[in-house]
Amino acid sequence: xxxxxxxxxxxxxxxxxxxxxxxxxxxxxxxxxxxxxxxxxxxxxxxxxxxxxxxxxxxxxxxxxxxxxxxxxxxxxxxxxxxxxxxxxxxxxxxxxxxxxxxxxxxxxxxxxxxxxxxxxxxxxxxxxxxxxxxxxxxxxxxxxxxxxxxxxxxxxxxxxxxxxxxxxxxxxxxxxxxxxxxxxxxxxxxxxxxxxxxxxxxxxxxxxxxxxxxxxxxxxxxxxxxxxxxxxxxxxxxxxxxxxxxxxxxxxxxxxxxxxxxxxxxxxxxxxxxxxxxxxxxxxxxxxxxxxxxxxxxx
Amino acid sequence: xxxxxxxxxxxxxxxxxxxxxxxxxxxxxxxxxxxxxxxxxxxxxxxxxxxxxxxxxxxxxxxxxxxxxxxxxxxxxxxxxxxxxxxxxxxxxxxxxxxxxxxxxxxxxxxxxxxxxxxxxxxxxxxxxxxxxxxxxxxxxxxxxxxxxxxxxxxxxxxxxxxxxxxxxxxxxxxxxxxxxxxxxxxxxxxxxxx
Numbered sequence: 001x002x003x004x005x006x007x008x009x010x011x012x013x014x015x016x017x018x019x020x021x022x023x024x025x026x027x028x029x030x031x032x033x034x035x036x037x038x039x040x041x042x043x044x045x046x047x048x049x050x051x052x053x054x055x056x057x058x059x060x061x062x063x064x065x066x067x068x069x070x071x072x073x074x075x076x077x078x079x080x081x082x083x084x085x086x087x088x089x090x091x092x093x094x095x096x097x098x099x100x101x102x103x104x105x106x107x108x109x110x111x112x113x114x115x116x117x118x119x120x121x122x123x124x125x126x127x128x129x130x131x132x133x134x135x136x137x138x139x140x141x142x143x144x145x146x147x148x149x150x151x152x153x154x155x156x157x158x159x160x161x162x163x164x165x166x167x168x169x170x171x172x173x174x175x176x177x178x179x180x181x182x183x184x185x186x187x188x189x190x191x192x193x194x195x196x197x198x199x200x201x202x203x204x205x206x207x208x209x210x211x212x213x214x215x216x217x218x219x220x221x222x223x224x225x226x227x228x229x230x231x232x233x234x235x236x237x238x239x240x241x242x243x244x245x246x247x248x249x250x251x252x253x254x255x256x257x258x259x260x261x262x263x264x265x266x267x268x269x270x271x272x273x274x275x276x277x278x279x280x281x282x283x284x285x286x287x288x289x290x291x292x293x294x295x296x297x298x299x300x
Numbered sequence: 301x302x303x304x305x306x307x308x309x310x311x312x313x314x315x316x317x318x319x320x321x322x323x324x325x326x327x328x329x330x331x332x333x334x335x336x337x338x339x340x341x342x343x344x345x346x347x348x349x350x351x352x353x354x355x356x357x358x359x360x361x362x363x364x365x366x367x368x369x370x371x372x373x374x375x376x377x378x379x380x381x382x383x384x385x386x387x388x389x390x391x392x393x394x395x396x397x398x399x400x401x402x403x404x405x406x407x408x409x410x411x412x413x414x415x416x417x418x419x420x421x422x423x424x425x426x427x428x429x430x431x432x433x434x435x436x437x438x439x440x441x442x443x444x445x446x447x448x449x450x451x452x453x454x455x456x457x458x459x460x461x462x463x464x465x466x467x468x469x470x471x472x473x474x475x476x477x478x479x480x481x482x483x484x485x486x487x488x489x490x491x492x493x494x495x
Contacts, residue, residue, distance in 0.1 A: 044341050044349075045310065045341055045349065045351045049399050051398075057395070057398055060395055060396060064365070064392060069368075130368055133368040133388060134370045137369075138369030138386035139385050139386050146389065150412065229404070233394070233395065237395045240392065
């Protein structure tokens with residue numbers, strides 16, 4: 001009896017030892033592929049070449065396929081449509097171009113403005129031609145515009161930096177700028193008296209300035225990586241999404257800027273060419289700036 | 301019509317790189333462009349496996365969806381091809397592809413990418429079959445000749461299968477059934493025929 005108990009005890013201990021050693025066995029038996037069967041292998045391998053495609057690749061694909069071109073199309077249709085309506089209903093602002101005039105934009109200001117404008121226009125046009133490339137038949141024509149897109153950005157970035165430093169002080173947000181937006185500064189009214197008092201630049205111009213410069217640098221940064229492929233694929237996908245959607249905001253503001261300067265305020269194009277603005281125009285449109293220039297109260 | 305597919309048997313691929321070399325040499329692909337590549341996991345460890353990857357010729361391919369100029373198209377037999385006359389080299393297909401299949405040779409002014417190049421399933425391109433232009437831009441058109449793609453044809457272990465999706469899936473299934481899978485695939489019982 002004692003013998004049987006002894007043998008059972010020994011066997012039990014051996015079994016425990018076997019279980020313990022089996023559980024702690026970290027060396028893989030060469031011929032066992034229980035840990036590495038085919039399905040597991042495909043899973044591991046798939047991670048290596050698709051990464052987490054669902055995280056950024058899929059959103060990029062869906063946005064690019066379903067939304068980007070459509071949104072750009074509707075921006076190009078709707079925003080000018082709103083402007084036509086504004087022009088017909090409210091009409092442009094006209095000011096007498098005679099009497100006292102003040103030099104508002106120096107030669108340096110104008111040179112920077114126009115060079116930036118030209119490079120920005122080239123970027124916008126070449127970008128839009130790429131987005132709507134299939135309607136231009138693709139190939140050499142669209143490819144040429146893609147090649148133009150890059151040097152235009154190279155010209156734009158330093159000029160944008162100069163512009164940022166040049167107008168930085170005037171463009172800082174001033175009190176009343178937020179409330180300006182609730183009424184669009186009075187531009188939705190026919191009466192010029194309703195235009196709200198602002199400094200040298202109104203909040204609309206300020207927002208275009210910040211979007212154009214800071215947004216422009218983001219566009220340049222993301223665009224550089226999309227051009228050079230010098231980032232991980234996931235980052236390239238994020239950059240492409242940012243580039244395309246920030247581009248929409250910039251296009252909207254650019255169209256607004258074009259409308260205001262070419263059509264909505266008569267003579268504003270001329271003032272950007274000559275640098276001079278007439279007294280009445282500054283008094284009404286840039287009330288606080290006028291007070292500073294002339295020392296007179298602007299409300300009269 | 302059948303649907304063309306690649307299928308790489310990871311239990312057979314030995315990472316010899318033959319498919320890569322065959323493709324590069326046969327299509328005279330420039331330096332820096334690899335239409336096919338071999339990925340190896342757990343290299344030098346138990347459970348090392350390799351797989352040969354090129355364009356997967358996806359149904360509902362993301363590259364076709366994002367192309368702004370419609371340069372990519374899918375044939376009736378499922379082969380995804382690129383029209384190099386239309387492609388502008390923007391790289392969006394590369395951002396969309398889960399497999400990194402689209403390749404962009406460098407060499408234009410300002411380091412700009414050229415037009416996209418990728419695996420054609422050895423089916424050439426939109427240019428006329430067997431024309432000089434097709435050969436120069438897209439490489440050989442072995443499908444039109446009635447041959448399998450170069451990579452699969454020369455695979456020494458027949459790990460890389462190419463052809464009608466149903467047929468190659470059947471081959472793979474039969475292989476798996478015969479050799480067993482998981483813990484039953486290898487072991488003393490297979491070596492010494494012990495029951």
